[in-house]
Amino acid sequence: MIEILKPAELARAKDTGALVADILRTVKSRSTAGTNLLDIDRWAEAMIVEAGAQSCYVDYEPSFGRGPFGHHICTGVNDAVLHGRPYDYTLADGDLLSLDLAVSQDGVAADAAISFVVGGSEPPESVALISATERALDAGIAAAGPGARVGDVSHAIGSVLSEAGYPVNTEFGGHGIGSTMHQDPHVPNTGRPGRGYRLRPGLMLALEPWVMADTAELVTDADGWTLRSATGCRTAHSEHTIAITGDGAEILTLPSRARP
Known part of the structure; x- marks a missing residue:
């Protein structure tokens, strides 16, 4: 299903x-060496509940996962790039942490992801990975607009x-989003220009470049959810939800203090 949202829905x-952006910003600020991933999950839950919103993940049960998330x-x-299921792990200085959050509020969903290095050290490989995904995300947003195609x-x-x-x-990439978290069209992280679905105002997309340092092959963790690099190399993931407007694309997953 490809959903075109009305102006009132886009406002929501x-x-x-x-x-989503505010929660990610808060969690990032609290995530230091010594933080447990299960604490991060509890922080996110508390902020979602306080806002009167709903997590898109708790009951998420697609064909590729093992039961509800x-x-x-x-x-x-580090080597876990997508669908990282929180578990009893304590972050260490220098860990590369990717956070991906999707929330539904007042009937509309939004999805975003950030990657950052925990603590004071910044390994060059990790910094380069994160920078590449952020620059790719910026490029994707710049290419999106009415009349452009997914390709x-x-x-x-x-x-x-x-x-x-x-x-x-290209197994996992961006996607349409609206009243539900995952919708058509699929937006691969590489493609041919001039091909695919033509974008139109009211369409919402979650664009999410992600990379692994030296491989394109994923392996599934024993938890049935977490996708890791097949070689154990480091990974990074960046994502924004955007809305196609009459003259371009608007980023929706900006912190409340950054919005006009």
């Missing part, structure tokens, strides 16, 4: 997006990742 989406936020450490967005994302020297996996 901005509020949901700001909530059962947690409120995805926490990927244009995918090509913009993939060009940045490839030029940075990273293999690109």
Whole structure:
């Protein structure tokens, strides 16, 4: 299903997006060496409940997972890049942590992800990985607008990742979003310009470039959910929810203090 939202729904989406961004910002500020991933999950749950919103993950049960996800936020450490299920792990200085959060509020969902290095050390490999995903996300957003095609967005994302020297996996990528978290169209992290669904105002997309340092192959963790690099290399993931407008694309998952 491809959903085109009405102006009133898009207005609510901005509020949901700001909530997602605010939670991610708060969790990042609290995540230090010594923080347990289960504490991060509890923090996210408390903030979602306080806002009167709902997690999109707790009951999430797609075909590729093993039963309901059962947690409120995805926490990927080092070689874990997608669907990182929180578990009893204490963060160490230098860990590369990816947080992915999707929330529904007033009937509209928003989805975003950030990656950052825990503590004071910043390994160059980790900094480069994170920078590549952030630059690819910016490029994808710049390519999105009315009349553009999904392939244009995918090509913009993939060009940045490839030029940075990273293999690109196309099994998982961006997606449509609206009244539910995952919708059509699928937005691969590489593609051919001029191909695919034509974007139109009212469409919401979650764009999410992610990379692994030296492989495009994923392996599934024993928890049935967490996807890791097949070689054990480090990974990074960045994501925004955007809305296609009459003259471009608007980022919806900005912190409330950053919104006009």
